Amino acid sequence: MSVVVRFAPSPTGFLHIGGARTALFNWLFARHHGGKFLLRIEDTDRARSTPEAVAAIIDGLDWLGLGWDGDIVQQFDRAPRHAEIAHQLLAAGHAYYCFCSPAELEVMRERARAEKRSVRYDGTWRDRDSAEARPGIAPAIRLKAPQSGSTTIRDLVQGEVTIANTELDDLIILRADGTPTYNLSVVVDDHDMGITHVIRGDDHLNNAFRQKQIYDALGWAVPEFAHVPLIHGPDGAKLSKRHGDLGVDAYRELGYLPEALRNYLLRLGWSHGDDELISTERAVEWFDIDAVGRAPARFDFAKLGNLNGHYIRAAEDERLVTLVAQRLEKLVGKPLTDIELRRLRAAMPELKLRPKTLAELAANARFLVAPRPIRLDDKAAKLLTPDARQLLTDLLDRLRAPEWQPERLENEIRSFADQKGTKLGAIAQPLRAALTGSLASPGIFDVMKILGREESLGRIADAAGSAG
Numbered sequence: 001m002s003v004v005v006r007f008a009p010s011p012t013g014f015l016h017i018g019g020a021r022t023a024l025f026n027w028l029f030a031r032h033h034g035g036k037f038l039l040r041i042e043d044t045d046r047a048r049s050t051p052e053a054v055a056a057i058i059d060g061l062d063w064l065g066l067g068w069d070g071d072i073v074q075q076f077d078r079a080p081r082h083a084e085i086a087h088q089l090l091a092a093g094h095a096y097y098c099f100c101s102p103a104e105l106e107v108m109r110e111r112a113r114a115e116k117r118s119v120r121y122d123g124t125w126r127d128r129d130s131a132e133a134r135p136g137i138a139p140a141i142r143l144k145a146p147q148s149g150s151t152t153i154r155d156l157v158q159g160e161v162t163i164a165n166t167e168l169d170d171l172i173i174l175r176a177d178g179t180p181t182y183n184l185s186v187v188v189d190d191h192d193m194g195i196t197h198v199i200r201g202d203d204h205l206n207n208a209f210r211q212k213q214i215y216d217a218l219g220w221a222v223p224e225f226a227h228v229p230l231i232h233g234p235d236g237a238k239l240s241k242r243h244g245d246l247g248v249d250a251y252r253e254l255g256y257l258p259e260a261l262r263n264y265l266l267r268l269g270w271s272h273g274d275d276e277l278i279s280t281e282r283a284v285e286w287f288d289i290d291a292v293g294r295a296p297a298r299f300d301f302a303k304l305g306n307l308n309g310h311y312i313r314a315a316e317d318e319r320l321v322t323l324v325a326q327r328l329e330k331l332v333g334k335p336l337t338d339i340e341l342r343r344l345r346a347a348m349p350e351l352k353l354r355p356k357t358l359a360e361l362a363a364n365a366r367f368l369v370a371p372r373p374i375r376l377d378d379k380a381a382k383l384l385t386p387d388a389r390q391l392l393t394d395l396l397d398r399l400r401a402p403e404w405q406p407e408r409l410e411n412e413i414r415s416f417a418d419q420k421g422t423k424l425g426a427i428a429q430p431l432r433a434a435l436t437g438s439l440a441s442p443g444i445f446d447v448m449k450i451l452g453r454e455e456s457l458g459r460i461a462d463a464a465g466s467a468g
Contacts, residue, residue, distance in 0.1 A: 003035025004194045007061075007068070008075075008186070010042045011053035014247030015060035017299070018201060018231050018239065021265040025228060026199050027066045028266070028287035038193055039068040042075045044185055049076075060248035064258050065280070073193065075185055082180035085188050085218070086141050086173045094217040095173060097139035098125040120169035123147075141174040143214060151209045156226040156289045158202065163209050171210055183207055187214045195223050199289070202227035226289045229296040231268055236298065243299050255327075255358030257315065260308040268297035277310060305356035312355060317348040320361065324348075327362035328369050336369055343368040346450045350442040367436035368450070373462040380433035384463055388430035391420065392464040395427065396457065404453045406445035413445075434463030 007023040009015065015023075030037035041057070043049040061068070089095035098121075100108070105121070112119045126144065133139065145168055152162040173184040180188075186207070190198065198208075205227045215222045233243030251261055263278055271293070272278065272286045312320065321344050325336050328344075336344070347368060355361040367374065376384065395416055402412045413431070417424045432444050435456060441447055448456045 002196070003030055003033040004038065004196045005030050005035065005199055006038040006040050006190070006193060006195050007066075008040040008042050008189075008200075009057050010045065010048075011050060011057060012045065012048040013053055013056075014249055015057045016245055016247055017251070017265070018245070019057075020060065020064060020248050020261070021231065021268055022200055022228065023061060023066050024064070024262060024265050025270070025287075025289075025292070027068075028283055029197065029199060029289060030069075031284045032287050035196075036069040037066075038070060038073065038195075040073040040075060040189060040193070042182075042185070044076050044079070044180070044182065046076065056247065056249060063252055064248065064262060073189065075189060078185070078189060078192075079180055081192070082185045082188050083174055083178060086180060086184060089143065089173065089214075089217055090141055092217075093144070095141050095143050096126060096170075097130050097133075098142045098170075098172070099130070099133035099137045099139045100124055101137060118167070121171075123170060126170060138176040140172045140176045142170040143173050143210075143217065145170050145210075145213050151212055153205070153208050153212060153225055155205075155208075156197075156224055157229075157292050157294060158205065158227050159294075161205065168209060168213070173214070183210045184214060187211050187218075187220075190223060191215075191218075191220050197224045197226060197289075199226045199228065202229050226292070228269055228292055229294060232296040232298050234298055234300055236296075239299055245299075255360065255362070256304065256308050257311045257358070260304070260311040263311070264304045264307050268299065269293055276307070309354075309356040312352050312358070312361065315352070317345065317352070320348055320352055320358075321345050323358055324362045324365055327358060328365060331362065331366055332369055332371070340369045343450050343452075347442055347446075350446065364440070367438070367441065367447075370437060372455075372458055374437045374459060376433060376437045376463075377439075379439050380437055383430055383433050383439065388433075389464050391427060392430055392434055392460050394420075395431070396460055396464060399457060399460070404449065404456075406443075406449050409448050410445045430463075431460070434460050 005026040007026050009019050027037045029035075039061070041054055043054070058072075086095065090097070104124075108122055108124075109119045121142070125142070130139070146165045148165060150162050150164050151168070152160060154160050171183060172181050174180055208225050208227065212222055231239045233239050237243075239245040248261075252258075259280060262280060262283070266278060266283055266287070267276065270287065270291050272291065278286070321341065325341060325344060329335055344365060347365065351361060351365055355364060395413070398412055398416050399409070402408045413427055414424055417427045420427075428444050429439060432439060432441055432447070435441070435444070435447050435451060451459070
């Protein structure tokens with residue numbers, strides 16, 4: 001059997017982190033088995049579905065590198081097909097017209113609550129003749145669900161799960177206005193698309209029982225189900241925005257690389273021994289549903305940051321230059337000049353060693369493109385005391401003559417420190433503050449080389465003359 005899976009988001013918001021993991025698991029499963037990964041937009045909720053959300057979902061999948069096969073299926077466009085199947089069930093005696101008005105259904109619900117029963121449809125029209133209906137009431141169509149026995153899902157993650165059929169009422173499959181309901185649409189679309197495995201969050205497990213009853217009534221083969229536990233926060237509570245339940249676009253903006261996010265999401269609920277760093281190629285080779293755990297995974301920003309730092313260090317310098325340049329241009333409000341881009345390229349091998357996000361990397365690289373006089377952070381400003389500024393003034397004359405290479409600059413500044421009877425650090429830190437505006441940067445002699453003679457001497461002169 002050729003594997004065919006699908007990712008089927010509702011376009012009512014951005015592609016959130018849980019949806020991204022679901023998409024990743026489906027994509028990996030398809031690629032591992034040499035099958036197809038299809039994309040279906042479940043946009044039947046017309047009031048909440050927006051073109052902007054559809055665009056955000058597609059953009060998120062593109063950025064994550066989760067390409068789909070074939071054309072995107074828009075569920076709303078298939079509504080006539082869904083209605084056709086509802087009437088097919090009606091004609092076969094597996095469904096019936098329900099003429100209950102909204103008021104009657106509310107009375108039914110109130111009675112159940114008063115009697116402390118589950119709020120379910122009581123089958124009022126299950127065996128009645130439509131001729132008994134009052135004129136002018138448009139009927140819904142309900143599935144004639146089995147009333148005895150049980151329904152069992154043999155789930156690839158959850159195992160065998162059974163529910164008594166008395167717990168399931170006759171669900172509406174076609175509303176009175178002629179629009180299909182979610183569970184019918186999903187079954188028809190999955191069947192028509194040839195879906196062999198339905199991999200989704202375990203919040204859909206209850207839907208699976210209803211969907212299986214629809215499959216059985218139609219005599220269609222039921223796909224394999226795999227309901228993956230949801231992602232929780234570090235405290236074990238349901239994932240929220242404060243935990244990291246953000247759109248994929250937010251992670252992109254925060255400075256995470258797509259390969260790092262893929263690697264991290266892969267390890268949320270799936271494992272391969274003690275392996276933590278898993279390339280996409282290796283993930284395709286190793287991934288299968290049998291290694292997905294039943295316990296909820298816990299989202300941890302610290303682990304994601306550490307993983308992202310690894311992928312930043314492993315990334316090609318030129319790729320990072322492009323990504324960081326885009327961020328720097330936003331920070332300084334102008335395109336970078338060729339000189340500034342050359343500085344960024346020269347500094348990147350060392351700049352990328354410590355940051356955990358591209359945002360941190362850009363912040364650390366800002367000194368390379370900062371206009372003079374550069375802005376000093378609080379620590380750098382406090383360090384530039386009158387004595388420190390005098391040292392910089394005296395140092396300027398020594399720096400005008402040397403060849404502008406790190407080794408020569410280091411020798412000159414060490415000689416200057418010896419002349420002043422002080423340690424190198426007493427010179428290097430004020431120098432670092434003057435050149436970068438902070439007390440953290442790549443090696444100070446490399447910074448001077450990257451900035452060049454004219455820019456370096458200009459920044460030192462600015463700081464030396466910045467008496468309060």
